Amino acid sequence: xxxxxxxxxxxxxxxxxxxxxxxxxxxxxxxxxxxxxxxxxxxxxxxxxxxxxxxxxxxxxxxxxxxxxxxxxxxxxxxxxxxxxxxxxxxxxxxxxxxxxxxxxxxxxxxxxxxxxxxxxxxxxxxxxxxxxxxxxxxxxxxxxxxxxxxxxxxxxxxxxxxxxxxxxxxxxxxxxxxxxxxxxxxxxxxxxxxxxxxxxxxxxxxxxxxxxxxxxxxxxxxxxxxxxxxxxxxxxxxxxxxxxxxxxxxxxxxxxxxxxxxxxxxxxxxxxxxxxxxxxxxxxxxxxxxxxxxxxxxxxxxxxxxxxxxxxxxxxxxxxxxxxxxxxxxxxxxxxxxxxxxxxxxxxxxxxxxxxxxxxxxxxxxxxxxxxxxxxxxxxxxxxxxxxxxxxxxxxxxxxxxxxxxxxxxxxxxxxxxxxxxxxxxxxxxxxxxxxxxxxxxxxxxxxxxxxxxxxxxxxxxxxxxxxxxxxxxxxxxxx
Amino acid sequence: xxxxxxxxxxxxxxxxxxxxxxxxxxxxxxxxxxxxxxxxxxxxxxxxxxxxxxxxxxxxxxxxxxxxxxxxxxxxxxxxxxxxxxxxxxxxxxxxxxxxxxxxxxxxxxxxxxxxxxxxxxxxxxxxxxxxxxxxxxxxxxxxxxxxxxxxxxxxxxxxxxxxxxxxxxxxxxxxxxxxxxxxxxxxxxxxxxxxxxxxxxxxxxxxxxxxxxxxxxxxxxxxxxxxxxxxxxxxxxxxxxxxxxxxxxxxxxxxxxxxxxxxxxxxxxxxxxxxxxxxxxxxxxxxxxxxxxxxxxxxxxxxxxxxxxxxxxxxxxxxxxxxxxxxxxxxxxxxxxxxxxxxxxxxxxxxxxxxxxxxxxxxxxxxxxxxxxxxxxxxxxxxxxxxxxxxxxxxxxxxxxxxxxxxxxxxxxxxxxxxxxxxxxxxxxxxxxxxxxxxxxxxxxxxxxxxxxxxxxxxxx
Numbered sequence: 022x023x024x025x026x027x028x029x030x031x032x033x034x035x036x037x038x039x040x041x042x043x044x045x046x047x048x049x050x051x052x053x054x055x056x057x058x059x060x061x062x063x064x065x066x067x068x069x070x071x072x073x074x075x076x077x078x079x080x081x082x083x084x085x086x087x088x089x090x091x092x093x094x095x096x097x098x099x100x101x102x103x104x105x106x107x108x109x110x111x112x113x114x115x116x117x118x119x120x121x122x123x124x125x126x127x128x129x130x131x132x133x134x135x136x137x138x139x140x141x142x143x144x145x146x147x148x149x150x151x152x153x154x155x156x157x158x159x160x161x162x163x164x165x166x167x168x169x170x171x172x173x174x175x176x177x178x179x180x181x182x183x184x185x186x187x188x189x190x191x192x193x194x195x196x197x198x199x200x201x202x203x204x205x206x207x208x209x210x211x212x213x214x215x216x217x218x219x220x221x222x223x224x225x226x227x228x229x230x231x232x233x234x235x236x237x238x239x240x241x242x243x244x245x246x247x248x249x250x251x252x253x254x255x256x257x258x259x260x261x262x263x264x265x266x267x268x269x270x271x272x273x274x275x276x277x278x279x280x281x282x283x284x285x286x287x288x289x290x291x292x293x294x295x296x297x298x299x300x301x302x303x304x305x306x307x308x309x310x311x312x313x314x315x316x317x318x319x320x321x322x323x324x325x326x327x328x329x330x331x332x333x334x335x336x337x338x339x340x341x342x343x344x345x346x347x348x349x350x351x352x353x354x355x356x357x358x359x360x361x362x363x364x365x366x367x368x369x370x371x372x373x374x375x376x377x378x379x380x381x382x383x384x385x386x387x388x389x390x391x392x393x394x395x396x397x398x399x400x401x402x403x404x405x406x407x408x409x410x411x412x413x414x415x416x417x418x419x420x421x422x423x424x425x426x427x428x429x430x431x432x433x434x435x436x437x438x439x440x441x442x443x444x445x446x447x448x449x450x451x452x453x454x455x456x457x458x459x460x461x462x463x464x465x466x467x468x469x470x471x472x473x474x475x476x477x478x479x480x481x482x483x484x485x486x487x488x489x490x491x492x493x494x495x496x497x498x499x500x501x502x
Numbered sequence: 503x504x505x506x507x508x509x510x511x512x513x514x515x516x517x518x519x520x521x522x523x524x525x526x527x528x529x530x531x532x533x534x535x536x537x538x539x540x541x542x543x544x545x546x547x548x549x550x551x552x553x554x555x556x557x558x559x560x561x562x563x564x565x566x567x568x569x570x571x572x573x574x575x576x577x578x579x580x581x582x583x584x585x586x587x588x589x590x591x592x593x594x595x596x597x598x599x600x601x602x603x604x605x606x607x608x609x610x611x612x613x614x615x616x617x618x619x620x621x622x623x624x625x626x627x628x629x630x631x632x633x634x635x636x637x638x639x640x641x642x643x644x645x646x647x648x649x650x651x652x653x654x655x656x657x658x659x660x661x662x663x664x665x666x667x668x669x670x671x672x673x674x675x676x677x678x679x680x681x682x683x684x685x686x687x688x689x690x691x692x693x694x695x696x697x698x699x700x701x702x703x704x705x706x707x708x709x710x711x712x713x714x715x716x717x718x719x720x721x722x723x724x725x726x727x728x729x730x731x732x733x734x735x736x737x738x739x740x741x742x743x744x745x746x747x748x749x750x751x752x753x754x755x756x757x758x759x760x761x762x763x764x765x766x767x768x769x770x771x772x773x774x775x776x777x778x779x780x781x782x783x784x785x786x787x788x789x790x791x792x793x794x795x796x797x798x799x800x801x802x803x804x805x806x807x808x809x810x811x812x813x814x815x816x817x818x819x820x821x822x823x824x825x826x827x828x829x830x831x832x833x834x835x836x837x838x839x840x841x842x843x844x845x846x847x848x849x850x851x852x853x854x855x856x857x858x859x860x861x862x863x864x865x866x867x868x869x870x871x872x873x874x875x876x877x878x879x880x881x882x883x884x885x886x887x888x889x890x891x892x893x894x895x896x897x898x899x900x901x902x903x904x905x906x907x908x909x910x911x912x913x914x915x916x917x918x919x920x921x922x923x924x925x926x927x928x929x930x931x932x933x934x935x936x937x938x939x940x941x942x943x944x945x946x947x948x949x950x951x952x953x954x955x956x957x958x959x960x961x962x963x964x
């Protein structure tokens with residue numbers, strides 16, 4: 022029941038904001054923050070409930086004649102991602118507190134509706150419900166990005182929309198096919214059906230699933246929509262896209278691709294991993310060459326999800342666990358980094374690395390937050406990125422030593438582009454653009470501080486997260502054995 | 503059966519009401535009449551049976567289709583605003599013709615004898631030929647009416663020819679007798695097959711399935727928008743109800759014969775409708791081609807031919823109808839005050855900056871386009887889902903793939919109006935929206951979302 026509340030709270034909040042069109046921007050912000058904080062609280066309560074009874078489920082008939090149910094459930098993986106979503110949305114809302122958007126209530130309503138869809142995706146147990154939320158999540162984000170975005174937003178976000186919907190349509194074909202075979206829409210029961218299918222069929226299913234999720238994440242060669250979309254969108258939409266929506270793709274790999282096309286995975290995993298690792302290298306190299314800091318982070322996101330995809334496709338526990346930890350770490354870090362980019366842009370009016378420099382001297386606090394989050398992204402030990410990347414690289418190495426060795430380059434390349442970013446923007450002599458840079462305060466600290474703490478907490482106590490996801494990860498691996 | 507009688511009477515009454523000098527009462531009266539027909543429609547609910555010497559058959563499915571047709575008629579007519587702005591209009595005649603055509607549409611949904619089907623089609627079509635050309639001073643309207651009339655009567659001729667052929671083979675016009683005949687005969691005469699083919703061609707012309715679609719864009723564009731809306735929704739629902747009924751009752755034994763034809767037309771409709779729609783500048787023409795593509799999706803439900811296909815067709819018709827009324831309603835509200843050469847501007851660019859001028863209309867437009875494109879949260883998604891799973895159930899995965907590719911193309915053009923409304927700069931003109939528009943468009947939008955979230959409503963009713 023509490024789980025349903027997690028969906029209903031932001032849904033009601035979102036609809037209410039839609040209807041309260043005329044209210045002032047600050048009121049809309051506060052309502053949204055309140056609702057999203059309540060939802061986070063709900064998430065924590067669900068976590069407590071989960072500790073008592075580890076199998077939470079609710080199920081209502083949705084289209085009874087077709088055996089399609091409104092079926093939600095939580096295991097460790099879902100719970101972790103729900104907590105992540107409910108944790109990040111208030112921060113994303115807070116990150117907009119110093120800015121006024123036109124039609125603010127609609128803007129915030131769309132953020133809350135995105136949250137509903139995300140929580141739906143992460144908890145759906147019925148494959149059609151999953152698909153429903155998976156596609157529905159795109160609609161509010163599309164409008165956020167397109168209407169409030171930069172001057173090229175219309176064409177860029179349109180490309181994103183068409184691209185991702187196109188991928189999702191393959192997903193739809195695959196799930197309708199599976200559903201016809203199994204006469205059930207329950208993902209777990211479908212796994213049994215899928216296992217019995219011949220190898221060629223599973224191979225086709227594999228590609229259909231992969232295309233959908235690969236576009237969403239995105240991994241090479243389906244990434245062409247991503248850098249432009251991330252940099253043209255308003256920052257809250259970018260945060261949602263890189264922090265949470267890309268995780269739907271990763272989650273889909275874990276929840277749908279692995280159990281529903283196991284033989285496809287074992288046949289094509291190496292090939293696909295080669296692609297995603299190539300994307301990782303490619304994204305890193307492009308990130309090194311970027312002078313636009315928002316684009317730089319966008320490419321680094323592209324590189325990071327490539328590594329996660331490779332880890333999941335290994336089908337071993339450390340790869341999977343690593344991907345799960347890295348999903349959380351990357352989401353938190355991406356939100357933090359995009360926020361810092363926004364802070365820099367708001368104060369200097371530029372995102373060009375060449376024009377920046379010397380910010381550190383004026384801003385001790387921002388520098389510390391930036392450094393910690395950046396080190397998390399670089400995967401320094403004792404930060405969140407380290408745990409995830411270590412497990413991922415171990416998993417990939419166990420699967421194929423060569424791929425593992427190439428993927429290991431990510432540590433070096435990541436350090437290069439991130440430290441270059443830090444050095445060019447923050448260090449050095451200040452110039453007229455950065456001379457009057459104010460340090461962060463108020464709502465900005467309220468965003469950066471929790472993120473920084475999570476970066477460190479996950480790095481120092483990774484066991485909490487690993488234990489939470491291990492049984493669920495093991496269940497999925499057992500399904501495909 | 504009752505709504506046919508009711509509408510025939512009220513249609514005549516409406517003609518006489520036209521003698522009263524003030525025209526204000528005509529619209530409320532018409533709406534009342536249609537709603538009365540809607541109410542009496544349900545007198546037969548759960549009482550399946552035959553009427554008029556077994557020429558009409560009522561069952562819940564037929565009544566559901568009748569209900570959809572009547573509600574569509576009421577919603578569309580409410581948008582007409584009584585034709586009070588136009589001094590040359592003849593509202594009494596228009597409304598009477600609309601009621602007659604609704605009666606014809608209901609015959610098409612509930613017939614059990616091919617003569618009844620033929621009469622229904624004729625009543626519907628003749629009324630529509632007139633309504634298409636009702637704006638006498640518009641040369642495009644006249645062209646459209648003549649085109650529609652010539653091609654329509656030709657198609658009716660083909661249908662009649664098919665019926666005659668079939669009568670020659672089976673000695674009956676009754677679709678149940680035809681089914682019995684097909685069941686018994688082992689070597690059917692060639693003219694039976696010709697009959698089936700010609701009947702299908704005649705019917706598919708009415709729903710503008712390719713390759714019988716050539717009239718659609720010109721007629722949709724030339725007709726006054728209010729009647730385009732009426733035509734694109736009511737005719738499609740009634741036409742598919744009729745097609746499904748004859749295939750289900752009479753020709754289900756010879757599925758292997760007609761499915762090849764239907765599959766061919768499905769694929770053609772999907773390709774021609776979607777791909778041509780991409781190139782349209784006019785919103786009305788774009789919706790005309792989109793209507794061809796939706797005929798293709800609806801035909802998929804026919805190809806998927808199972809016990810659930812009628813529910814799929816009903817659901818799809820509802821989804822398509824709601825979205826189409828929204829889309830044309832927004833177009834009418836916006837283009838009314840934007841004249842180009844004295845005619846309402848119906849290009850997609852007229853929607854530019856709509857979100858800033860009137861957020862409500864922009865929202866209605868966005869929801870309707872998303873629904874036509876088949877994005878989740880809207881009824882259109884489930885409509886597509888049901889027909890896709892129907893064909894998948896039959897094992898035509900390739901057809902589903904084609905349809906899915908074409909849906910991706912669809913997203914491209916359905917987003918043009920959305921982008922125009924939300925991301926283009928406006929010309930600064932303000933729009934006056936009548937309260938009745940807000941009400942009707944609000945209803946269709948809520949309906950679209952409601953059916954998008956609770957898709958079981960239709961199946962639950964049956």
